[in-house]
Structures are given as structure tokens and as C-alpha cells.
Amino acid sequence: MTLTSKALLVLAGLALAACNNPRAGGTFGGGGADGFGNDGFVDAGISTGNLGDPNDPRSVAHFQQRIGDRVFFTTDSSSLTAEGRATLDAQARWLNANTQFSIVMEGHADERGTRDYNIALGERRANAAMQYLIGQGVSANRMRVVSYGKDRPVEACAAQRCWDINRRAVTAIAGVTG
Template identity: 45%
Template sequence: MRFKLIAALATGLLVAACESTPEVAEEDDGAGAVEVTEEVVVEVDPIDPRSERYIEEVLGKRVFFALDSSVLNARSQSTIRRWADWLNEFSDVNVIVEGHCDERGTREYNLALGDRRANAVKDHLVVLGIDPNRITTISYGKERPLVLGHTEAAWGQNRRGDLTLS
């Protein structure tokens, strides 16, 4: 069982690696998701599935949102599905979901919107069978941008949900 999960997640690594190629300027909708049409055999060093590197490279630490939206696009849903599988596997670990916004909103509204985004991620994890008591949400509004700048690209990077272990 353990081996099977890791193998599945290693495949996920390929997808995740493709997805995270620098497409900074792209909007954060799912339209640009890379489809893997061909099996490519790559030797992958096994990564400890409980390591920070695994979470970062295999699970993916972020999902992104469209302007003023908390809708999870297809890519975000697949990221959350990987997390749900992983959380089912490691039932002793809890997760924190942070909701973030770009700077184009007033401070208090963005706190509410960040809360809505964090809960959208949480709700999807719960739908996938994760105990809600294992998920903490927190909104940072526009207080913790991922990148600097006042462009569509920067704003797209900053409208996000971040998943970390608690």
C-alpha cells in the first residue's frame, strides 16, 4: 500500500513539475494546465513523503484563485486531491490552510475574502474525506503577498491558498 501510494505520487511529481514551470505571467485559471499525454520514464530518487521537499515538490503548497473569487479550478482541485490522499495516509498530521489576496481590495474586505478562500480549500478536503478537525484555516488578507509588484502577474501569484503542516 505504501509503495503504491508513493508510486502514484511520483507520477504526480512529473505533473507537478510541469505545472510549476515559470508561467508567472499566466492568469491563475486552469486553462493552461499541462496535460501529460505520453508516459516518460524518469528515474526519481525516492523522496521521504513526510519531508518538506515532498510537500513542496510532490503535493504542491499552493492553489491560486481568479480575481475576487474563491472558486477552485481544475488544477487547484487536483492539488487538493493529492493533499487529501496524503492526509489519509498520514493520519497523525494536521494541516493549516492560509487564504491570501492581492492588494486590490480594501483591507477588511480582503480579510473576509482570504477567509472565504481558505475555507473553500478546507471544504474540498472535507468532501474528500478529511476530518474537518484536522484542518485549521487562517486569513492573511493582503498582508502577506508572495511576490512584490503591481502587475496582473504579481496579483495572480498573490491570490492564493497556502497549505502547510501544523
């Protein structure tokens, strides 16, 4: 895979991740209704074709849309919920079957906190998800962490609905290793 296509994969992954969150309550089409239409990724005209058919269990699209690429946290917590662990179990199975992919584990917080603390909290969340995947046999060498704190919300509405989906760890498929 070329560098360019890797970059496109990452961008497309971000756009898809934003658009296919089942708890966002919005459409999956990247339209404006759920606030993702103007985020710069969808408008870039990136095709979802790179990611494969979500019906193909080996596709990145399947990982993102069917398995779910993210887990959520309660306020100020980095403890994995039962639902989150189930998602990570499924992620681990996919990652263990598709070992060519490396992962960026993104940690995020909602907006109700100071910037510095939220970067630390986001790192805690990303680390919690990463450690869980390691426990399920995913190699630590394939993963790295990035915390965005409160500064990369999937949706901004200053209400509980958005805070709940912004407190998250996202397993972003970053590219092909080795």
C-alpha cells in the same frame, strides 16, 4: 516532537512554500532573484533537512514541492479551479496517508482591494479549500483557517504576475497532532 522543532517546522515550511512555488518564476534556492532571500525566514539559517527528502513521498518536503501546497484563484473569486481541485485531490491523498500532521489553511488575496474585504475574501478561499479537503476525507479536526487578506504576499511587484500567485490558499503543515 518538541515545541521548538514544531515551530521550526512551521517556519521552514513557510520559507519553502515561498521558494518553491512553481508559478513564481524564480529560483528554488532561496536566493534574492525571486524576492524571497530577505524575507527573514531563509536568513534565519533554517535547514530544510527537517522536512525530509522531497523524493520520499512521506516527507513534508514532498508535500510542499512535488504535490504543491497551494491553489490559486481568479480575481475576487473563491471558486476552485480544475487545476486547484487536482492539487487538492493529491493533497488529500497525502494527508489521508500521513494522518499525524495538522494543517493551517491560509487564505490570501492580492493587493487590489481594501484590507477588510480582503481578509473576508481570504477566509472564503481558505474555507473553500478546506471544505474540499473535508470532502476528500480529511478530518476537519486536523484543520484550522487563517486569513491574511492582502498582507502576506509571496511576491510584491504590483503587476499581474504577482497578483496571480498572491490570490491563493496554502495548506501549511503545522505540526504533529495528538
